[in-house]
Amino acid sequence: MPETRSNAARAPVEAIPGYPAGHPVAPNMGDYAAFRGGFSWDQARRELDGLPAGGLNIAHEAVDRHAAGSRKEHVALRWLGRNGAVQEFSYADLSKLSNRFANVLQGLGVGAGERVYVLTGRIPELYIAALGAWKNRSVVCTLFSAFGPEPIRARMALGDARVLLTTPTLYERKVVPILNLLPGLRHVLLVRGPDNEPVAAGTLDFAELLGRADERFSIAATDPEEPALLHFTSGTTGTPKGAVHAHEAVLTHHATGKLVLDLHPEDVFWCTADPGWVTGTSYGIIAPLTNGVTSIVDEADFDVERWCQILEQHRVSVWYTAPTAIRMMMKTGLAPLAGRKLPALRYLASVGEPLNPEAVRWGVTAFGLPFHDNWWQTETGGIMIANFPALDVRPGSMGVPVPGIEAGIVRHNADGSVTQLDEPGTEGELALRPGWPSMFREYLNEPERYAKCFADGWYLTGDLARRDADGYFWFVGRKDDVIKTSGHLIGPFEVESVLLEHPAVAEAGVIGKPDPVALEVVKAFVALKTGYTPSDALKKDIMAHARKRLGAVVAPKEIDFQQSLPKTRSGKIMRRLLKARELGLPEGDVSTLESM
Numbered sequence: 243m244p245e246t247r248s249n250a251a252r253a254p255v256e257a258i259p260g261y262p263a264g265h266p267v268a269p270n271m272g273d274y275a276a277f278r279g280g281f282s283w284d285q286a287r288r289e290l291d292g293l294p295a296g297g298l299n300i301a302h303e304a305v306d307r308h309a310a311g312s313r314k315e316h317v318a319l320r321w322l323g324r325n326g327a328v329q330e331f332s333y334a335d336l337s338k339l340s341n342r343f344a345n346v347l348q349g350l351g352v353g354a355g356e357r358v359y360v361l362t363g364r365i366p367e368l369y370i371a372a373l374g375a376w377k378n379r380s381v382v383c384t385l386f387s388a389f390g391p392e393p394i395r396a397r398m399a400l401g402d403a404r405v406l407l408t409t410p411t412l413y414e415r416k417v418v419p420i421l422n423l424l425p426g427l428r429h430v431l432l433v434r435g436p437d438n439e440p441v442a443a444g445t446l447d448f449a450e451l452l453g454r455a456d457e458r459f460s461i462a463a464t465d466p467e468e469p470a471l472l473h474f475t476s477g478t479t480g481t482p483k484g485a486v487h488a489h490e491a492v493l494t495h496h497a498t499g500k501l502v503l504d505l506h507p508e509d510v511f512w513c514t515a516d517p518g519w520v521t522g523t524s525y526g527i528i529a530p531l532t533n534g535v536t537s538i539v540d541e542a543d544f545d546v547e548r549w550c551q552i553l554e555q556h557r558v559s560v561w562y563t564a565p566t567a568i569r570m571m572m573k574t575g576l577a578p579l580a581g582r583k584l585p586a587l588r589y590l591a592s593v594g595e596p597l598n599p600e601a602v603r604w605g606v607t608a609f610g611l612p613f614h615d616n617w618w619q620t621e622t623g624g625i626m627i628a629n630f631p632a633l634d635v636r637p638g639s640m641g642v643p644v645p646g647i648e649a650g651i652v653r654h655n656a657d658g659s660v661t662q663l664d665e666p667g668t669e670g671e672l673a674l675r676p677g678w679p680s681m682f683r684e685y686l687n688e689p690e691r692y693a694k695c696f697a698d699g700w701y702l703t704g705d706l707a708r709r710d711a712d713g714y715f716w717f718v719g720r721k722d723d724v725i726k727t728s729g730h731l732i733g734p735f736e737v738e739s740v741l742l743e744h745p746a747v748a749e750a751g752v753i754g755k756p757d758p759v760a761l762e763v764v765k766a767f768v769a770l771k772t773g774y775t776p777s778d779a780l781k782k783d784i785m786a787h788a789r790k791r792l793g794a795v796v797a798p799k800e801i802d803f804q805q806s807l808p809k810t811r812s813g814k815i816m817r818r819l820l821k822a823r824e825l826g827l828p829e830g831d832v833s834t835l836e837s838m
């Protein structure tokens with residue numbers, strides 16, 4: 243294997259305290275090493291209730307156990323409508339409404355293991371339906387409402403959708419054209435909007451059914467291994483895969499909500515992800531509810547002004563967002579925050595893509611708090627590696643493994659064996675020891691693809707990383723994105739991070755462009771911050787900065803300016819698309835591409 247080298251990422255390690263001095267709360271996990279040493283998933287299970295009828299059910303842990311106790315009147319969801327409406331649901335409300343939906347499903351003859359799809363925006367009915375479906379032991383699959391008919395069809399057909407909850411508009415536009423291609427679909431339930439559009443023939447009125455249903459429901463015994471969630475991956479590297487998770491996953495959701503996001507009972511928590519992506523269910527629905535906090539759900543799309551206003555007005559204390567959103571805020575500058583008071587805000591976290599060190603530091607400038615990066619995948623179901631409040635944040639690092647998770651850097655050999663690369667600083671594939679509660683149990687209908695993810699007692703993540711001498715993990719790139727140039731392996735992330743240090747650069751995506759001499763050369767695509775215009779002089783200046791920081795081998799040989807970079811709807815830069823476009827090759831599966 244060619245040797246890897248990098249300058250920027252090996253620069254002296256800077257540390258920012260996880261919680262600044264004088265922080266108002268003590269972290270749930272005060273001493274990482276001690277806690278990790280004493281942690282077991284069995285012990286984590288004891289923090290949950292367990293289902294009275296036997297087993298474990300996500301919805302019981304998320305709402306019913308709070309509804310039966312002292313937190314019943316506590317606000318569980320505060321929903322912010324696109325046009326200014328605010329609706330609050332207590333734990334007792336959510337418990338009763340989801341009971342009603344479980345009864346609706348039972349009344350329709352929908353059974354355990356059958357798949358209930360939700361295709362709506364972020365509206366309260368989505369949350370009620372997911373919880374009710376879990377109570378009925380059905381499998382929940384939430385789809386992003388901006389998908390077109392074909393990606394919807396593909397995902398519904400793969401999962402053999404039995405029930406679909408959607409809105410009249412989405413139904414007409416996106417479902418009617420594919421209806422005859424979904425023979426397994428038995429019931430379509432529509433959530434009517436404020437103008438009370440009539441429901442189409444052959445569909446059911448969600449509100450009417452809910453209104454008629456009994457608000458009492460007893461969840462039947464649920465085996466923790468029963469499937470609960472079907473989630474499609476982001477499609478960043480190819481065709482999205484359907485990852486199946488079991489009720490047992492709630493152990494990871496709860497524990498990481500408490501230890502990584504540091505949720506405390508009085509928190510107002512805002513996870514900005516859409517439930518069409520795994521972050522939006524694991525941390526937009528399940529983890530905040532099991533931890534009994536108030537969760538903000540915003541119906542509207544990203545808007546810097548609106549987001550800053552939500553943070554202030556709703557006194558958000560813990561905020562979980564994504565690098566793309568942070569970079570867009572950085573692009574706009576500090577003006578939208580001017581004059582705002584955010585005394586409640588005490589913890590910032592980020593996931594989905596590597597978080598550039600510049601973005602971590604920007605958090606300190608803008609909010610007085612660093613962003614805590616954490617790493618996980620659809621397949622892992624929950625956070626696996628994280629910067630914790632009790633530890634220093636190392637900007638650019640994903641952090642250290644969650645208690646109960648063993649992570650390693652490995653090489654997958656041609657004979658199927660796995661070699662652990664334990665020497666600090668060695669790059670290799672990031673791997674996890676299988677068996678954590680939220681591990682995916684299958685790729686739906688793709689057993690071979692699933693089997694390929696495991697070797698020699700490890701789950702292989704497909705991401706490359708390295709671990710430093712103190713055990714912090716550093717993301718290098720996805721296996722498919724790594725660039726081979728003149729005998730070196732280069733991870734796009736470190737090049738992109740250095741480009742972002744330049745004052746004019748808002749976003750950067752780096753690919754390897756085939757080259758007859760060097761095998762590949764590093765090519766960068768750059769979007770500029772507001773107020774900067776592309777020019778040759780600017781290009782030269784950015785290149786000079788990159789060469790100074792990275793050295794001539796690693797720095798980009800070419801830079802192209804773009805208005806913005808192609809991203810998935812979950813906010814990930816699609817490097818494979820940058821590459822295909824550069825080389826004039828077919829674009830492949832673009833079902834998750836954000837329209838620009």
Ligand code: ATP
Binds near residue numbers: 597617703
């Ligand atoms: P597909 O598997 O279909 O190509 P995807 O991998 O983007 O799509 P997700 O499961 O949504 O689908 O994303 C997980 C991936 O996102 C991780 O494997 C990793 O590459 C990247 N990622 C997530 N969080 C981080 C992080 N904190 N740092 C670096 N990379 C991250």
Ligand code: MG
Binds near residue numbers: 475704
């Ligand atoms: Mg993936």
